[in-house]
Amino acid sequence: xxxxxxxxxxxxxxxxxxxxxxxxxxxxxxxxxxxxxxxxxxxxxxxxxxxxxxxxxxxxxxxxxxxxxxxxxxxxxxxxxxxxxxxxxxxxxxxxxxxxxxxxxxxxxxxxxxxxxxxxxxxxxxxxxxxxxxxxxxxxxxxxxxxxxxxxxxxxxxxxxxxxxxxxxxxxxxxxxxxxxxxxxxxxxxxxxxxxxxxxxxxxxxxxxxxxxxxxxxxxxxxxxxxxxxxxxxxxxxxxxxxxxxxxxxxxxxxxxxxxxxxxxxxxxxxxxxxxxxxxxxxxxxxxxxxxxxxxxxxxxxxxxxxxxxxxxxxxxxxxxxxxxxxxxxxxxxxxxxxxxxxxxxxxxxxxxxxxxxxxxxxxxxxxxxxxxxxxxxxxxxxxxxxxxxxxxxxxxxxxxxxxxxxxxxxxxxxxxxxxxxxxxxxxxxxxxxxxxxxxxxxxxxxxxxxxxxxxxxxxxxxxxxxxxxxxxxxxxxxxxxxxxxxxxxxxxxxxxxxxxxxxxxxxxxxxxxxxxxxxxxxxxxx
Amino acid sequence: xxxxxxxxxxxxxxxxxxxxxxxxxxxxxxxxxxxxxxxxxxxxxxxxxxxxxxxxxxxxxxxxxxxxxxxxxxxxxxxxxxxxxxxxxxxxxxxxxxxxxxxxxxxxxxxxxxxxxxxxxx
Numbered sequence: 245x246x247x248x249x250x251x252x253x254x255x256x257x258x259x260x261x262x263x264x265x266x267x268x269x270x271x272x273x274x275x276x277x278x279x280x281x282x283x284x285x286x287x288x289x290x291x292x293x294x295x296x297x298x299x300x301x302x303x304x305x306x307x308x309x310x311x312x313x314x315x316x317x318x319x320x321x322x323x324x325x326x327x328x329x330x331x332x333x334x335x336x337x338x339x340x341x342x343x344x345x346x347x348x349x350x351x352x353x354x355x356x357x358x359x360x361x362x363x364x365x366x367x368x369x370x371x372x373x374x375x376x377x378x379x380x381x382x383x384x385x386x387x388x389x390x391x392x393x394x395x396x397x398x399x400x401x402x403x404x405x406x407x408x409x410x411x412x413x414x415x416x417x418x419x420x421x422x423x424x425x426x427x428x429x430x431x432x433x434x435x436x437x438x439x440x441x442x443x444x445x446x447x448x449x450x451x452x453x454x455x456x457x458x459x460x461x462x463x464x465x466x467x468x469x470x471x472x473x474x475x476x477x478x479x480x481x482x483x484x485x486x487x488x489x490x491x492x493x494x495x496x497x498x499x500x501x502x503x504x505x506x507x508x509x510x511x512x513x514x515x516x517x518x519x520x521x522x523x524x525x526x527x528x529x530x531x532x533x534x535x536x537x538x539x540x541x542x543x544x545x546x547x548x549x550x551x552x553x554x555x556x557x558x559x560x561x562x563x564x565x566x567x568x569x570x571x572x573x574x575x576x577x578x579x580x581x582x583x584x585x586x587x588x589x590x591x592x593x594x595x596x597x598x599x600x601x602x603x604x605x606x607x608x609x610x611x612x613x614x615x616x617x618x619x620x621x622x623x624x625x626x627x628x629x630x631x632x633x634x635x636x637x638x639x640x641x642x643x644x645x646x647x648x649x650x651x652x653x654x655x656x657x658x659x660x661x662x663x664x665x666x667x668x669x670x671x672x673x674x675x676x677x678x679x680x681x682x683x684x685x686x687x688x689x690x691x692x693x694x695x696x697x698x699x700x701x702x703x704x705x706x707x708x709x710x711x712x713x714x715x716x717x718x719x720x721x722x723x724x725x726x727x728x729x730x731x732x733x734x735x736x737x738x739x740x741x742x743x744x745x746x747x748x749x750x751x752x753x754x755x756x757x758x759x760x761x762x763x764x765x766x767x768x769x770x771x
Numbered sequence: 772x773x774x775x776x777x778x779x780x781x782x783x784x785x786x787x788x789x790x791x792x793x794x795x796x797x798x799x800x801x802x803x804x805x806x807x808x809x810x811x812x813x814x815x816x817x818x819x820x821x822x823x824x825x826x827x828x829x830x831x832x833x834x835x836x837x838x839x840x841x842x843x844x845x846x847x848x849x850x851x852x853x854x855x856x857x858x859x860x861x862x863x864x865x866x867x868x869x870x871x872x873x874x875x876x877x878x879x880x881x882x883x884x885x886x887x888x889x890x891x892x893x
Contacts, residue, residue, distance in 0.1 A: 581783035583873020
């Protein structure tokens with residue numbers, strides 16, 4: 245039988261097969277490849293099959309089945325290859341996105357990358373996106389055109405420049421972030437409020453941690469609280485942003501201009517993308533917090549250093565004061581005697597007594613020395629600062645150190661429970677130290693050996709509460725001694741609340757010291 | 772006539788104050804040590820004590836605490852060469868504080884003031 249198709253030939257000449265085109269010369273010599281890839285789709289082969297069916301119907305039927313099966317499989321493979329290619333592109337895009345997101349810790353920059361990725365043609369190609377954050381609503385962001393004209397302008401601009409995703413995100417962050425926020429301010433304000441409404445679909449999707457494609461059917465069955473009216477679209481996607489089971493925010497996506505359907509595949513890709521974005525947002529927020537904490541630590545450290553220097557300075561001044569006072573004392577007693585008796589003698593002399601001038605000289609000289617002494621002592625006293633900004637925890641540490649030896653002797657332990665990040669107190673360090681020390685000494689004198697005293701600090705609305713407590717309840721002396729009386733007097737004069745309370749089980753002394761207050765211009769207001 | 776007890780370890784100061792205050796019309800008794808002062812306090816009744824803070828190796832502030840504890844109604848004026856003791860919180864228990872001076876006018880005024888107030892401790 246003469247066949248129309250070349251499937252019987254081992255080799256053929258160029259032009260012999262209508263399905264073999266220029267550059268496909270390998271098919272001329274490889275018969276098996278030619279038959280499967282070219283003959284099966286060739287009309288000549290179909291004609292040969294028809295002729296075969298007339299002469300050998302049984303064999304032709306089998307061949308026909310095999311040919312159809314092969315063609316079907318070839319189509320499936322082609323479709324799968326297309327899908328694979330599409331997935332490869334998506335993975336490549338997500339990889340690029342993850343790389344870009346990893347390079348920044350700035351929250352606005354992260355959001356710019358995310359929103360550009362959603363709306364760029366090289367990304368998910370959606371028309372508009374709104375991003376709402378649960379904790380940082382001031383960073384809420386919208387992107388996309390507000391009308392068809394604006395959409396055309398944008399697409400035309402993009403088509404003229406073959407920007408990469410990174411370039412587009414960078415351009416958006418540097419030039420469009422503020423204007424886009426302002427452009428969508430009305431919608432963002434309303435969406436932000438709806439995100440906290442427990443009955444609203446936005447809130448439910450956020451808490452449910454599952455994306456929701458809202459279309460006509462969903463609106464009819466579940467309802468969308470009028471969100472489609474607000475967005476002026478028939479369908480849209482709500483994508484929750486979740487990081488470590490924490491709701492970070494939501495992204496609302498729609499095709500406002502093209503009305504293109506958001507497919508199941510779009511939803512799955514956006515869901516994968518959402519994890520990366522949520523993680524990047526959380527990381528940027530944590531980085532911000534970390535920076536704040538570092539700044540506060542640095543400030544606290546600087547303050548601590550200043551206070552340490554102040555203590556050293558005070559100790560030096562105290563030493564100077566002690567020496568000055570000691571010298572003054574050695575001079576003053578003889579001076580009082582000389583000047584005092586001179587005055588006494590002068591008082592009893594007659595006006596014309598020749599000794600009167602001499603006595604007056606003595607009185608004047610004694611008075612001059614008195615004045616000099618007073619001046620020296622007053623100036624050494626005034627070297628001590630009075631009220632200032634102090635770290636109350638530092639004060640507690642100082643008291644604990646000062647009393648360490650006595651505590652060991654009595655086998656009494658002081659347990660410290662000091663709140664961190666306390667504001668600075670505005671106090672007379674020496675006086676408050678004296679009071680706390682006196683309270684502890686009183687407790688030491690009243691408690692049995694081996695007891696424990698708890699010294700704690702914590703912030704309360706009225707200031708910083710400094711509390712010393714002990715159990716068992718010590719003797720009456722602990723609350724009624726002279727030292728406590730002096731403390732009460734001293735604290736009352738400064739308007740500092742001092743409360744002693746006893747229960748069946750423990751006694752506590754509470755001092756509430758004021759914290760500094762600053763005016764809006766930064767100046768210290770005091771209390 | 773108000774009776775005063777002057778407690779000072781310096782004999783010259785005791786002599787000076789005794790003379791000055793007697794001239795003002797007070798009945799003055801003196802003591803140079805804590806034990807002597809306590810003895811005088813046990814023997815006689817006083818309207819006011821004038822107390823030096825440094826009594827050689829003894830502390831006038833300790834004596835002050837003892838007087839405040841045991842004799843609630845007896846006012847005490849601390850009279851010291853040290854102005855810095857005004858900062859010592861124990862000194863706040865006294866009814867007056869005078870820095871020693873060759874001019875005893877301030878002391879005399881303080882005595883008048885304290886006796887005039889007739890302070891009674893609760």
